[in-house]
Amino acid sequence: MTEKLRIRNLSVKYDKLLVVKNLDISIKDGEFISLVGSSGCGKSTIINATAGFIKPIKGNIFLDNIQINQPTQKIGIIFQNFELFPWKTVFENIAFGLRLHSTGEKEIKKRVMDYIKSMELNGFENYYPRQLSEGMKERVGLARTIINNPEVVLMDEPFGALDYLTKLKMQNFLTQLLGNKKITVLLVTHDIDEAIKLSNKIVVLSKRPARILDIIPIDKEKISTEDKIKIRERILHLLQNDG
Amino acid sequence: MILKKLHPTFIIFFSLFSLITLWEFVSRLGIYNANLFPSPIRVLEALFSMVYTGELFIDTYFSLLRIILGFLIGSLLGVTLGVLSGRIRLFELFFGHIINLLRPIPPIAIVPLAMLWFGIGESSKVFLIAFGVFFPVWISTHDGVRDVKKEYVWSAKSLGASDRQILTKIILPYTMPFIITGLRVGIGIAFVVLVASELAGAYAGVMYKVSISYLVFRADKMIAGLIWLGILGYSVDRLFVLSTKRLIRWYKES
Numbered sequence: 001m002t003e004k005l006r007i008r009n010l011s012v013k014y015d016k017l018l019v020v021k022n023l024d025i026s027i028k029d030g031e032f033i034s035l036v037g038s039s040g041c042g043k044s045t046i047i048n049a050t051a052g053f054i055k056p057i058k059g060n061i062f063l064d065n066i067q068i069n070q071p072t073q074k075i076g077i078i079f080q081n082f083e084l085f086p087w088k089t090v091f092e093n094i095a096f097g098l099r100l101h102s103t104g105e106k107e108i109k110k111r112v113m114d115y116i117k118s119m120e121l122n123g124f125e126n127y128y129p130r131q132l133s134e135g136m137k138e139r140v141g142l143a144r145t146i147i148n149n150p151e152v153v154l155m156d157e158p159f160g161a162l163d164y165l166t167k168l169k170m171q172n173f174l175t176q177l178l179g180n181k182k183i184t185v186l187l188v189t190h191d192i193d194e195a196i197k198l199s200n201k202i203v204v205l206s207k208r209p210a211r212i213l214d215i216i217p218i219d220k221e222k223i224s225t226e227d228k229i230k231i232r233e234r235i236l237h238l239l240q241n242d243g
Numbered sequence: 244m245i246l247k248k249l250h251p252t253f254i255i256f257f258s259l260f261s262l263i264t265l266w267e268f269v270s271r272l273g274i275y276n277a278n279l280f281p282s283p284i285r286v287l288e289a290l291f292s293m294v295y296t297g298e299l300f301i302d303t304y305f306s307l308l309r310i311i312l313g314f315l316i317g318s319l320l321g322v323t324l325g326v327l328s329g330r331i332r333l334f335e336l337f338f339g340h341i342i343n344l345l346r347p348i349p350p351i352a353i354v355p356l357a358m359l360w361f362g363i364g365e366s367s368k369v370f371l372i373a374f375g376v377f378f379p380v381w382i383s384t385h386d387g388v389r390d391v392k393k394e395y396v397w398s399a400k401s402l403g404a405s406d407r408q409i410l411t412k413i414i415l416p417y418t419m420p421f422i423i424t425g426l427r428v429g430i431g432i433a434f435v436v437l438v439a440s441e442l443a444g445a446y447a448g449v450m451y452k453v454s455i456s457y458l459v460f461r462a463d464k465m466i467a468g469l470i471w472l473g474i475l476g477y478s479v480d481r482l483f484v485l486s487t488k489r490l491i492r493w494y495k496e497s
Contacts, residue, residue, distance in 0.1 A: 053397045071400035083394040087416045087493040097402035100412075128493045148402055 001028035003065070004184045005050070005152050010059035011209075012042070012049045019045045021209035023059070025186075027152075032178070032185045034195035037205030038239055043188040044080075046210065047156045050186065051077050063152065073097070076150030080157040082141035084129040090116070090140050091125040097148040115143040119173075135166040139173070146177060153178070155187045159194065171197060192235050196228050204238050213238045281463040289463035290471065298452065299471065305447040306475070309365065309440075310433050313372025317433075318426055321377045325384025325422075326414070335385075342381060350375035350432065351439045363444035368437070375436040376429035383425025387418030420494045423487045430483055434476045449475070 005027040012020040019042035027033050035043050048054045050061050052071040061068050063075065084093050094115055098108045116125050119139040129137055138158060145153060159167045175198065178185060189195050195202045196218060204213040216231055249257075263283050269275075270282035277285075293299040324342070328335040350371055357374075361367035391414050399413050441450035449472050456464035 048397075051397070051401055053393075053400070071397065073401070073403040075401060077398065077401045079394050079398070081394075083392065083398050085395060085398075085413070085416075087419070087491075096399070096412075100399075100403050100408055130493075144398075144402070 001030060003027070004029040004031070004063070005186065006062040006065075007046070007050060008060050008062065010046070010049060010056050010061070012045050012054065012056045014042075014045055014054075018209045020049070020056075021211050023211060025203060025212070027184055027186060030182045030184055031201065032187065032199045033201045033203060034187045034189055034199040035203050035205055036189060036192055036195050036235060036239075037210060038207055038242075039190060041205050041208050042210035043190075043205060044156050047077070047154045047186065047188050051075055051154055073148060074151045076145035076148060076153045078141050078145055078153065078155045078158045080160050082129075082137045082158075084137055084140055084144070086129050089126050089128055090121055090132070093129070093140055094143045094147055096144060111147060115147050118177075119143050133166075134162050135170060138162065138166075138170055142174065142177065146181065146183070149181075150183065152184045152186065155185065157188055157190065159189075159191070167194075174198070192232050193228075195235075196223075196231055202231070202235065204235055206242050213242060278460060279462050281466065285463045286466045286470070289461070290467040293452075293464065293467060299449075302447055302449045302452045302468075303471070303475065305445075305451075306437060306441070306449045306472075309368045309372060309448070310437055310479070312365075313369045313436070314376050314429060314433050316369065317373035317376030318380045318429060320373070321380025321425065321429070322384050322422055325381045325425075326388055326410070326418075328381075329385045329388025329418075330410075330414070342378075346378045346382070350436045354439050354443045357440070358443055363446075368440040368445070371440045372433045372436045375432040376426075379428040379432065380422065380425040383421045383428070384418060387421025388414055390421070391417050420491045423491060426487075427480065427483060430480055431476075434472070434479075438472070 003026055005025075007023055007025040010020055010023040011018065023046065025033070035046060037043050045054070049056050052061070052068055052075070055069075063072070068075070085096065088096065091112055095108050095112045098111065103111075113125075116122060119142065121136060121139060121143075124132065124136065129140070132140065141158070159170055162170060171194065185198075187195070187198065199218055200220065201218065202216045204216065205211070206213050214234075216234065218231065267283050270277065270280055281289075290299070324338065328339050328342070353374065354371060357367040357371050361370055395413050395417065396409055399409050404412060437448070438450045441448040442454050445451040449468055453465050453468035453472075456462075456468065
């Protein structure tokens with residue numbers, strides 16, 4: 001697999017505070033990588049810098065070996081609270097990216113309705129975000145990002161606000177959706193089990209300023225329950241003995 | 244208990260009917276001079292005579308024209324400068340304090356100055372109304388723009404929105420409820436300033452008619468003019484609320 005996304009020597013300050021220090025991560029095409037670390041260690045800052053929303057004080061981000069300095073359509077993002085546009089309906093939220101680029105109305109309708117159907121949102125297309133459950137908001141957020149065919153998707157604790165059952169359902173949903181599309185994913189989570197379940201690789205981060213404590217590869221095809229427990233314990237050990 | 248079962252419209256009409264009946268009753272008691280405290284029937288007659296002669300239409304035309312022009316100028320400036328000061332830090336630093344310094348000055352306080360600068364013609368009235376409307380619209384727009392979550396802007400950018408699209412598709416729609424609130428406050432202020440400016444000197448206008456009627460002791464015409472002004476203000480406000488409702492359908496009113 002070729003390298004898709006490269007975070008090289010990244011250092012980021014937030015409110016004059018050094019949040020990320022000399023971080024190096026390489027993500028291959030189609031890989032699913034999770035960043036785990038304690039609260040406030042700078043995970044979200046890494047996502048925001050990778051997306052081009054905040055400028056690092058040092059280091060670079062490369063997508064397909066091309067340096068990126070600003071947000072690009074090739075990198076989609078899903079925030080913790082989904083951040084759906086409250087003034088737009090479900091349909092219009094999902095269609096937002098397509099409308100920006102003068103896609104024909106007929107095609108927009110077809111593509112959006114396909115997603116509404118596959119995301120099990122039938123009948124809710126004219127609802128506003130405030131009228132939806134958290135799980136439904138999550139699905140609209142996913143659809144709004146994925147419909148634009150990004151090559152990389154950054155996710156900032158997307159399941160953090162969901163109850164346990166909805167979270168399980170959404171994780172399966174995501175695996176299915178991304179598996180079909182071969183999208184490269186960088187997920188930020190504080191949930192170790194979630195990271196083990198979804199990822200090909202887990203990057204364990206230290207307390208602020210975030211640096212890499214360990215990178216744990218996961219073979220999703222062969223992993224046994226015993227392996228999962230061992231990985232879980234290893235990550236917990238790393239986090240508890242950090243600093 | 245009975246009132247609870249009645250239709251709201253019926254209660255509204257009943258309350259108005261009760262007020263007019265009480266007014267008629269008090270005026271018939273003869274305690275007050277009928278010329279100074281005319282009965283509702285006399286006021287209605289005065290209103291009809293103003294309609295019959297056409298003077299009410301001419302005065303309404305001039306008053307509404309001043310309101311519309313002043314409101315348009317004040318609100319356009321308010322929205323434009325509100326967006327600029329909300330988005331551009333340098334602009335806020337440069338103009339924000341000047342605007343905030345002028346904001347506490349009641350528009351009525353500058354009536355004499357406006358008369359001195361623009362005379363008693365239409366310009367002074369339009370200027371005063373625009374001055375009064377500008378501040379609530381500016382501050383609402385400014386606050387609304389400031390309230391836009393950075394994640395909305397970031398999401399739009401990652402979906403490929405240009406700076407212009409962020410303004411038209413994110414900032415303005417999000418700020419719309421704030422702008423509409425500012426505009427509605429502006430409508431109320433516009434009527435207050437209209438009254439002050441027409442009282443200070445005019446050739447026509449609803450409040451001008453009231454002041455002229457005062458000079459000839461026509462309390463019936465004065466009250467008719469004031470009631471008509473109330474109806475105008477209420478109608479403009481209702482019309483505004485109804486026409487803007489669709490724009491903020493998404494906004495959950497608390």
